[in-house]
Amino acid sequence: MTDFPSLARAAESQMRSVFDPTPLTRNDTLSDRYGADIWLKREDLSPVRSYKLRGAFNAMRKVMAGPEAAPHFVCASAGNHAQGVAFMCRHFGVHGTIFMPVTTPQQKIGQTRKFGGDQVEVRLIGDYFDDTLATAQAYCRETGGHFLSPFDDADVIEGQASVAVEIEAQLGRLPDRIVLPVGGGGLSAGTHGYCGDAVPLTLVEPSGGACLAAALAAGQPTRLSHVDSFADGAAVAQIGARTFAHLKNIAPADVLAIDEDRICTTMLDMLNVEGIVLEPAGALAVDALKDIRDRIAGQTVVCVTSGGNFDFERLPEVKERAQRYAGLKKYFVLRMPQRPGALKDFLEILGPQDDIARFEYLKKSARNFGSVLIGIETTAAENFQRIEREMTEAGFEYRDITNDTILAEFLI
Incomplete structure (x- = not known):
């Protein structure tokens, strides 16, 4: 019986009649940031912009x-x-x-x-x-x-394993660690099947679709009751039975769940600094470096950027979510006195680094007070400590609704 690595190599060889290997490139910015030798396996540059x-x-x-x-x-x-x-x-x-x-x-x-x-x-x-x-x-x-x-x-798992085959050939050896996203498990199962125990894997899921973690906890594939579809390339309700058979012995400590808003900070960083367009699932592996930096110092690490099918109409949403995660943007419902000069008093609270991104009266017919939805952007998260303190001292009543999911759906 042919062993899995041989099947993966055969699949990779057959692919060369259709498309070239995707690039494996060293990233100097990430290498300097994390004190490691960081390489990106650019599946976002395949003919269909994913693996x-x-x-x-x-x-x-x-x-x-x-x-x-x-x-x-x-x-x-x-x-x-x-x-x-x-x-x-x-x-x-x-x-x-x-x-x-x-x-x-x-x-x-x-x-x-x-x-x-x-x-x-x-x-x-x-x-x-x-x-x-x-x-x-x-x-x-x-x-x-x-x-x-x-x-x-x-056969799909075997085909996805060709990513690992190419990594070994392009690097000249297997790296010290491979970081890759998990959705239904095809890519991670194929990579683990090819590398075996020779290479530690860090497997990364979106928090709203952590189906591998759920399966490991239950000892079998388990269906999530709810899935956040933002990272749609990896947002899967239940990991596959065949893929889980490859992954069932993965240590839970090697499976990370990443907040969807935090993924957005990495998407913007890769776009603005490196000029690399990644979809949310494609940014998971790079984002996970923040959580494993103490484990990878001095190592050669390959992050699989699994996809770049990003609709730029979603860019405002990505920026919004990134700012909110970083604490640079907040939304308040402010109780504004209906008197001359009240708005001026509020505006004087804002500093030169603060900007109003949203201002909307919610109750225009109130006699004495009106509720105002206000969005504020700033350049440093600590600025909001001053803003909130001065609003309180000035007698303005307010409620921070930035992380109130229900209100945010209706108002923001």
Whole structure:
């Protein structure tokens, strides 16, 4: 029986007829910041801007090498897997039907159609991915289509392992540590299957989709009751059974959960400092360096930047979330006296580094007081200590609603 590393090397070799290896580049800024030799495996520079085409290629080539004549491929995906399947349908000249949630960003729908061309039909079904998946699987049963799982498939896992194969070849050896994101587990399972115990892995999940941590705690794949879809490339409700079989012995200490707002600070840092565009899931590995800096000093560390399919219409949201996480922006509901000069009194509290980003009366008909929604940006988080102290001393009643999820949904 062929061992997994050999299968991964064979898959990687076959891929070279379709696309070149993605770059492995040393990042001087991160290396200096963390006192380590930090390299980025740039999966965001693949032909579809994510690693997902690797698993799609490997699974599809194996199906086409079998007895199934003119296979019709079907998948369900909110983005990156769909683009990988579409690209490979066009490459192999086979037909594919791709089901995507109605709520999928237009950028990802457009890219999927572009990569697939005439070979692919995109169907928008369901507000939630579970509905989309159920519809795709029912369609397969009705039509005899071949369903391509985004992660829970042995051939997909084998294909994703080609990332680790390339890292070893490009670096000339295996690194001291690999940091990579976890969604359904295809990439992490493939990397662990290839490296075994030779390389410690740090596996990173978004806090709102920590399905690997839940599975490790339960001893089996466990479905999360709620998933935050912000980091959609890694926001999965339940890790795959096949992928978990590879990962079940990972130490819980090597699995990190990263706050979605904190991911935004890294996305902006990579964009502004390095000119690298990463989607939220693609920034997870780089962001995790903040949590493991004491463990990596002097080591050679590879971070897998897993995807760069970012819709720039989301940039204001990313900036907003990053500022709020860093404490540079806050929202208050302020009880403003309805008298001449009250607004002037409030404005005098603000310093030269403070700026009003939002100002809206919420109760315009009040006689004596009016409630005002006010957003303030500043250049240093400690400035808010002074602002809040001076508002209290001036007799202004206020409520900080920055982290009040329910009020924020309605007002911000």
